[in-house]
Amino acid sequence: MEKFLKVLSIIGCVLLAFICLTVMVVLHELGHFIAGRKLGFKVNEFAVGMGPKIISKKLKSGLLLSLRLIPLGGFCAFEGEDEENPSPDAFNNHKPWKRLIVLFAGVFTNFVSAVVVLSLFFTFAGQMLPMIAPIEGDGIAEGIIEYGDIVVAVDGKKVQMLEPSDFTKMLAGKDKATLTIIRDGEEMNVVLARHDLYDENGELLKDMFGIRIGYTRQTFGFFESIWRAVKFSFFTAVKILSGLGSLITGSAKVSETAGGPITMISGLTSIVATGFSNTIYIVCLFSVNLAIFNALPLPALDGGRMVFTIIEWIRKKPIKRSVEAMIHFVGIVALFGMAILFDIIQLINKI
Numbered sequence: 001m002e003k004f005l006k007v008l009s010i011i012g013c014v015l016l017a018f019i020c021l022t023v024m025v026v027l028h029e030l031g032h033f034i035a036g037r038k039l040g041f042k043v044n045e046f047a048v049g050m051g052p053k054i055i056s057k058k059l060k061s062g063l064l065l066s067l068r069l070i071p072l073g074g075f076c077a078f079e080g081e082d083e084e085n086p087s088p089d090a091f092n093n094h095k096p097w098k099r100l101i102v103l104f105a106g107v108f109t110n111f112v113s114a115v116v117v118l119s120l121f122f123t124f125a126g127q128m129l130p131m132i133a134p135i136e137g138d139g140i141a142e143g144i145i146e147y148g149d150i151v152v153a154v155d156g157k158k159v160q161m162l163e164p165s166d167f168t169k170m171l172a173g174k175d176k177a178t179l180t181i182i183r184d185g186e187e188m189n190v191v192l193a194r195h196d197l198y199d200e201n202g203e204l205l206k207d208m209f210g211i212r213i214g215y216t217r218q219t220f221g222f223f224e225s226i227w228r229a230v231k232f233s234f235f236t237a238v239k240i241l242s243g244l245g246s247l248i249t250g251s252a253k254v255s256e257t258a259g260g261p262i263t264m265i266s267g268l269t270s271i272v273a274t275g276f277s278n279t280i281y282i283v284c285l286f287s288v289n290l291a292i293f294n295a296l297p298l299p300a301l302d303g304g305r306m307v308f309t310i311i312e313w314i315r316k317k318p319i320k321r322s323v324e325a326m327i328h329f330v331g332i333v334a335l336f337g338m339a340i341l342f343d344i345i346q347l348i349n350k351i
Helices: 002-038 096-124 164-171 222-249 261-272 276-295 302-315 321-350
Strands: 043-058 064-078 127-134 149-154 176-183 186-193 195-198 204-208 211-218
Touching: 002 043, 002 064, 002 096, 002 276, 096 222, 096 276, 096 302, 127 222, 149 164, 149 211, 164 211, 222 276, 261 276, 276 302, 302 321
Parallel strands: none
Antiparallel strands: 043 064, 127 149, 127 211, 149 176, 176 186, 195 204
16 A cells, blocks of 8 residues: 555656646747737647647637647647748738747746746745855854854855855855845845865865855745846856856766756656645746747747748748748757657666
């Protein structure tokens, strides 16, 4: 019975992970849908999930709403999106600036939804921040910092942290640092000087500020949380782009920076098992990730389609639709192939 309940729990976590991923994709597609409808584009179908239809309803406007069998993603199908179509409502017959808005709307929706949810998260659950403790017996920070002090800024720059090294990098190369801390609910500034530790031979062991670091969650007022959520989302976006850059230049391994859908589902499943608050937090990070990924100027992605639209706008005529469609088709096949390859590399790395 215990094994059965454990298996049932794992299945439930996997299903919730699929649902979380679907919510992110559906929000993305909803951005396209709302922008498209507002600007007069004809939408043939808006679907939640993939695979065979379970439930569908056709509205008087001709829009088909459908719920599909596999709880993974969804799509918004525009009239004449990848073809020549004489209808004035067809996607490619609208002005380039309108198409750019519709294409960008998905990325924008993912980013904004992450900011909104993170704002609530930082207000009620708290943002993960460094918590300071003096090194026992060192005395460097004695009377300056105390155990439990929470660092919210370094030299006036708000602390944003996806991993512990993000905070230590803010101190790197500084001889002195002004830390903005929260102690007993009050905010104050303290100035710390770097302290170098040497061994008996005079060799530099480690340079430091006489502190050791732990981590905790700190809540903020709603408006402060909004500003922190915006900055944190941009910080996350920069980290993602930096990781992609490292992958392209070869300075980082695929096994350390990339994964396909199986890796994502596996990661989400692990997070879901740890609790609701962690799930919400990681879903927001994935939402920013999805926004950045779709904005990349690659075939089949929104960013790639935007490139073709901009070229058409400049040239005053489109690239042949059949050629563009073929490029996008090859692009999506290549992206799926890379995703599968990344998953295989991750699997081999774990063996």
